[in-house]
Amino acid sequence: MAHLHPTGLPHRSLVMRLIPTPYGGTLVEAILAQNQAKRLLEQQNEFLKIKPPIEQIYDAEKIALGAYSPLQGFMDEEDYTRVLNRNELKKGLVWTIPIVLTPKGDTKELKPGDEALLLDLFDQPFALLKLEQKFKIDKGEFAEKVYATRDTNHPNVAELSEYGETALSGKVELLRALPNQHGGVELTPRETREYFQKMGWKNVAAYQARNPPHKAHEYIQRLTLERDDVDALFIHPIVGKLKKGDYKPEVIMEAYKVFVEKYYPKNRVLLSALSIAMRYAGPKAVLFYAIIRRNYGCSHYIVGRDQAGVGSYYDPYAAHAIFDKYDVGVVPLRYQETFYCRVCEGMVSSKVCPHPESERVSTSQTKIRELLQQGKPLPKEILRQEVIQILERGDVLIK
Numbered sequence: 001m002a003h004l005h006p007t008g009l010p011h012r013s014l015v016m017r018l019i020p021t022p023y024g025g026t027l028v029e030a031i032l033a034q035n036q037a038k039r040l041l042e043q044q045n046e047f048l049k050i051k052p053p054i055e056q057i058y059d060a061e062k063i064a065l066g067a068y069s070p071l072q073g074f075m076d077e078e079d080y081t082r083v084l085n086r087n088e089l090k091k092g093l094v095w096t097i098p099i100v101l102t103p104k105g106d107t108k109e110l111k112p113g114d115e116a117l118l119l120d121l122f123d124q125p126f127a128l129l130k131l132e133q134k135f136k137i138d139k140g141e142f143a144e145k146v147y148a149t150r151d152t153n154h155p156n157v158a159e160l161s162e163y164g165e166t167a168l169s170g171k172v173e174l175l176r177a178l179p180n181q182h183g184g185v186e187l188t189p190r191e192t193r194e195y196f197q198k199m200g201w202k203n204v205a206a207y208q209a210r211n212p213p214h215k216a217h218e219y220i221q222r223l224t225l226e227r228d229d230v231d232a233l234f235i236h237p238i239v240g241k242l243k244k245g246d247y248k249p250e251v252i253m254e255a256y257k258v259f260v261e262k263y264y265p266k267n268r269v270l271l272s273a274l275s276i277a278m279r280y281a282g283p284k285a286v287l288f289y290a291i292i293r294r295n296y297g298c299s300h301y302i303v304g305r306d307q308a309g310v311g312s313y314y315d316p317y318a319a320h321a322i323f324d325k326y327d328v329g330v331v332p333l334r335y336q337e338t339f340y341c342r343v344c345e346g347m348v349s350s351k352v353c354p355h356p357e358s359e360r361v362s363t364s365q366t367k368i369r370e371l372l373q374q375g376k377p378l379p380k381e382i383l384r385q386e387v388i389q390i391l392e393r394g395d396v397l398i399k
């Protein structure tokens, strides 16, 4: 593909401009042509229909768009079992989160070889499943091995109660994109890859978010943008199914849009939503998120303290350590916990600030949400005025 230099070697400047290949080598894209999709919709009454749990609706779309490359469909029993027990796919690639289709209710009439339509949140068909295999899953084992707990206070363990006992594996083809429920821009892996190429970005660092930006996030983003080995920052908030008490997706996207436009150079930052369900699986989720970002074209992945954690189920720095054990072809950029120091008069971490705890203002989201719920003013040391204005409008959290 690369142009050859007279020496016979690929021309250096062209090679340098390549962004990372998708995970597994090829970007999966299974989007039906418009006339095919139209024909299927006209014949929809002839198909069996499946309503997956919300997170699996998002998964079906992301499989077809290539966000989960090399997965071409929902996992079969062998992949599922390998992921649970060995953190790998049967192809040998590292993979930590099972991607299964487990609709609740009777699936007896579905047989391998059948084609079925998947329904979206509004019960409208959006994807075609070519059923290959049916197998039983043990939800207790799923919880234990993926989330390291069976405690139903864990939001993802709780949602297993909405799963059926039978998993349906098979390839997925997309009839149409899901309705946008966050109001922001959401680019596909193909689109971000094309954008990175157009901008001449080779090394793009992905920033995973699930909250409106505060100054600790900003500090880490700016440290990343200062690096010589990073061309640009891709801010990619997860805005699919979140949990009660999280910020609403539209609030996260609006706050980030205002913030990015006002404070960052346009030619070095891209913002786009990622509508998938949060997996609060600590280190396992972080590896999964890094793989997804590689599929969107990123070479680097920012890992803060306790990313994808919830409660105290995971060691806050296990998300850093897992990159030493598993290589998914993405360079982790690991950052310590950061806070505002009144003596340093800025955002710092304990790596650069010697002052006692009493001088530090925590940037904990829990504290910000508490202040919001009590109707108290939000601290200017840790939030930009533009973001404060959006949050103080009220009704910004999921009830």
Ligand SMILES: [Zn+2]
Binding pocket: 341, 342, 343, 344, 345, 348, 353, 354, 355
């Ligand atoms: Zn200090």
